Amino acid sequence: MVLDEITSQYGVDAIAILCLNPDTQTLEYVASRGFRTRAIEKTSVRLGEALAGRAVREWCTVSVPDLRQSEFTRVALFAREGFVSYYAVPLVARERVLGVLEVFYRLPHEGSSEWLEFLETLAGKTAMAIENAELFQRLERANVELTQAYDATIEALSYALDLKHQETEGHSRQVTELTLLVAREKGINDEELAHIRRGALLHDIGKMGVPDAILLKPGKLTDEEWEIMRRHPVYAYEMLSRIDYLRPALEIPYCHHEKWDGTGYLRGLKGEEIPLSARIFAVVDVFDAFSDRPYRKAWPMEKALEYLREQSGKHFDPRVVEVFLSLAERRLLFEKERP
Secondary structure, X not given: OHHHHHHHHOXXXXXXXXXXXXXXXXXXXXXXXXXXXXXXXXXXXXOOOHHHHHHHHHOOOEEEOOHHHOOOOOHHHHHHHOOOEEEEEEEEEOOEEEEXXXXXEOXXXXXXXXXXXXXXHHHHHHHHHHHHHHHHHHHHHHHHHHHHHHHHHHHHHHHHHHHHOOXXXXXXXXXXXXXXXXXXXXXXXXXXXXXXXXXHHOOOHHHHHOOHHHHOOOOOOOXXXXXXXXXXXXXXXXXXXXXXXXXXXXXXXXXXXXXXXXXXXXXXXOHHHOOHHHHHHHHHHHHHHOOOEOOEOOOOHHHHHHHHHHHEOOOEOHXXXXXXXXXXXXXXXXXXXXX
């Protein structure tokens, strides 16, 4: 850090950075080196007051070779620390004052013109570093806010899809939470979990491309209608692949109807050709399909789990089924157990 470099290489006894709070017009402590007490950390100087406030208000370097010969508002701090000489240099970047760099000596120090020029150059570099850090923090905040807005939109779309497809309330949210539970148990990292969450919420988004006459048909679909229905993963791919933010979330909407033995659709993927997130979701989605629906009561828990056991190695990845059953045995699948 710049403060360590200054104190170690230039014989400075102590150094502090105070940044300007534009709302309160005060200089507030940010960082320091070389102080014997922590009193500096409580520093708050109004703009224009004391030596630091004057340096910032006037945009000039303040130099005091002997603090003992004058009276200053922070004399108690200076006395406790044994400071004798003092310099304050405003931190200015792109015509904006950001704060002040304070330099302290415990022995008399007469700053030459070269020394003062060096301090001002150092303050300029420090100001640029602070400005870059502020910019980075603003970008980070903006990115977080944008991500939250995107995810809120995804949740709203997921809810709308549930309504359109006449799913039970909360279906997409429930399968999403279960999918994340299994994925965490499989050791998937947080970054990938975020993509899995979005993919699970949008798992049936491709059905937006299926005509309502087919999608909402109460009776059995004809072979021709079924072929159209089976195209919905393609529609999902075509929609989501155009959005950079959602491209990493494609695996579930595009591949969750594939089966471990290769008999699924759309591409007939087999085994580990199927992305892990889609293999996890396939187990969760089928399990959830056995919960309460408007047209029938839920299967008992053990009957649903037995079906997963029977389909392990056929429809489902055996290792995913094993993890799912382990969670069920530990009663971690639902806050309230099924019948």
